Amino acid sequence: MKRWLFYLLIWIAVAFCLAPFLWQIITSLKSDAAITAVPVSYYPAEATGRHYAELFQRKPFARYLWNSFFISTVSTFLCVGFASLAAYAIARLRVRGSRIFLGLLVAIAFFPPVIFFYPLYEMVRATGTANHSIALIVPYVTFNLPFATLVLAAFFRGVPLDIEEAARVDGFSRWQLLLHIILPLAAPAVATTALLTFINCWNEFLLALTFMTGDSAKTVTAGIASLSGGSSFQIPWGAISAAVVVSTLPLIVMVVLFQRRIVEGLTAGAAKG
């Protein structure tokens, strides 16, 4: 392939991936008049931060962000913790019943999320946990377990056995061995699974929309979808684009910092699934 053609194609691919997001940034910086100008202006004459200020004044947007952050962090922590324990058992211990567990994990991953939402909704109502973060944390932990456990189990299988033997000879108990030797060794794999779990939780929509109806309980995905509500004539496009930019920023930072780990996790997850 000609060199210039190759670079042209790369630029087209990059532009395709970035364009919708860049357009949100430009829109969010325009004044309302400029947003509804025809023909469309591609470079705002003057940038304004008004929509960003509005976002935090009119809607409890900071609250949405905090809810998403809190729920995603707690869910990730619990999920990766439980998954590490289970993965170690699957990879290293001969446990009767672990094949059933493994089969269950893989099977669950194949069901579309919409199957679970109504029974979970019943449970949320029965326990009175609607609008409480636990209503999302519990399912988020559960539905990320298959991926997290399978990836971590694959990693544990790769840890050399002699390390465990040596630690046992040194008098480590099973728990000490797991917590002080194996888990620190698995730190890179744990980080990868945690990243992907966090992204999944942050992006979840169906359950957040259904369980978090109170404005102060919403996560960003559910909150932003409600921004567009109201009358169809007065859709606040400036505020929406500002919301899109702010709510995706944490993820963009994560992707830029941890691109390699995320790719590793995705590939491993697919291969193990």
Add this chain to the structure above:
Amino acid sequence: MNSKRSSLSDQSFGLMLLSPAFAFLLVIAVYPIFRVLWLSLLTQNLGTGLQPRFSGFDNYVRAFSDGHFHQTLANTCLFAFAAVSVELVLGLFFALLLRRSFRGRTAARTIALLPWALPTAVLALAWVWIFNDQFGVLNDLLLRLHLLEKPVAWLGRGDTAMFAVIFADVWKTTPFMMIILLAGLQNIDRGLYEAGRIDGANAWQQFFFITLPLLVPSIMLATLFRFLQSFGIFDLIYVMTGGGPGGATETVAIYSYNTFLRYLDFGYGAALIVITFLIMAGIAIVIYWPLSRARGAPSA
């Protein structure tokens, strides 16, 4: 070595480690599946005063002659097949590009990953804005390029709305396809291309006789994942069109969601989900079972 220095046996220690994850799966994932199955055999709606009444397979019979359900099923199939096939072609193309080494490759890979990592429900709003009939950038660009004579209300007409949601989905999930295929490409032995060149194979022949056949397992894996996901699509369409206009983009996930929460027809909503799942599993098995047998590819 059989030094059972510690007091715990493999079995009891292992069960201890498995139990938290197992408990979560059982209560939060397995119970709901059985609950939906049971619910699908009940009639519980406004007609019964929201009280459950056992009605056997009535809900299934009803779905059989529910024209709206058939419509949403057709929409879902169209969406899934169109989206996944375009994503496969585009993802393969991106993967082949990013496989080469060039300056800025890491940056390009990072950018290519972004659409996948961003929340679908949020980016769906970005697409609504792009497809806006009056102020949307897509209409503006097409008008400037003289590809359109007057603005199109993309999300206001059935066929263009379906095109719009498929387009947005392609943008969102092509990165996933690309990553899996890129990993598959990197596993191909470079020596094969060397040998191919010596035998006089040109670039196209190398692609069709070396790259593509060796990539089949990755392709199957990626498309299976994406097929299952896109068949249950909810968030993107819910935000972009709400299933409209006139049900033209309504998928079964949205129809059953509405059956539960808007029409309060719980038994029927459950039956719709069960049928959908069976159809989805059926399609997946028909497509992938023979392929996985023939290829000996990794099965689930």
